[in-house]
Amino acid sequence: MLQLKNIGATLGSFSLAGISFEVDNGDYLALLGVSGAGKTVLLEVLAGLVRPEQGQVLLRGEDITEKKIQRRRIGLVYQDLCLFPHLSVWENIAYPLKGKQGSRVESGRRIRFLAFETGVEHLLQRYPATLSGGEAQRVALARTLAADPDILLLDEPLSNLDVKLKAGLRALLQRIHQSGKTVIHVTHDFMEAATLANKVAVIEAGKLIQFGTPEEVFRHPRTEFVARFSGVKNLFACHVKPNDGDGGLLEAMVAGKLSIGFLGNHKQEQGFVMVPQQDIIVSEQPINSSAVNQYPGLIREVYLSGSGMELIVDAGVEFVVSVSRESCERMGLNPGKQVWLAFKASAVRFVEA
16 A cells, blocks of 8 residues: 655645545556646655655555655656667666566566567567657556566656557556556546546645545546546536525526526535536427426537537537437437427536635
């Protein structure tokens, strides 16, 4: 288990403050945040390259805060890779094995195994200058894994790669994780976090904003920043009317003209309501259902999306709605068409301001 306890560190005008969380053995943690949020600095604290001014880093209960990187059994792969340009791919992968116990035959087997696992066995005699971005990233991974770290730290490993290369490297990272390796992966892409990680830490301006499973973080964001960063499209500033005791049903006024019912016991009068686009039903007439939120609307735009189609519907405020291509064609959901939108109060989430 890796534990961070109240980590604080300052680099120039930037500082990390009060970072605390735990990572279990075999976890895949995504450190999520915009550029400059402090994600890479936190990786460097974990690796031993930046010494925190306060707090502790514990690995399996041992305080490693003051330990050098060479004694931490933690491997770090930077975004810019830092392969040795004068060494071949074989020699790059072999570098961490120098001076370690074991025969040359054993080292050779280890190098070939890692080259096979990372898909670079055909590149072993090549040099870094001749590699593509995806190939170099795989070599950097193989070199780091050669040291057999307990924890693998990855700084934006999928950035600057095309779609095909990203898919291949993502599959490789999944295999590495499934082998039992603990991984901490810095990214600004919430889809990477959602598809790879079993835990997510969202960092904003050097502070930990939210920590949990992808389901907890992306379906139940605690702040507007986390909601918008997670790709939520239907997020509306609102004023919450007092609860009159109607079974926990609250009323949020959006833009002073649209009332959205949701469930909860929130005391805040100001905040945001979030309506998942996949939970909105589109129909040509009002529907007879338990959905308390039903509004007439006008389709403004229709877009092709990865999972089907997206509609922009003006119902007093603009909602983004996901529908299948079949439904779009069958119902003739084109710009200018009048429709009805419906969603349950239980689908709506309240986010504090």
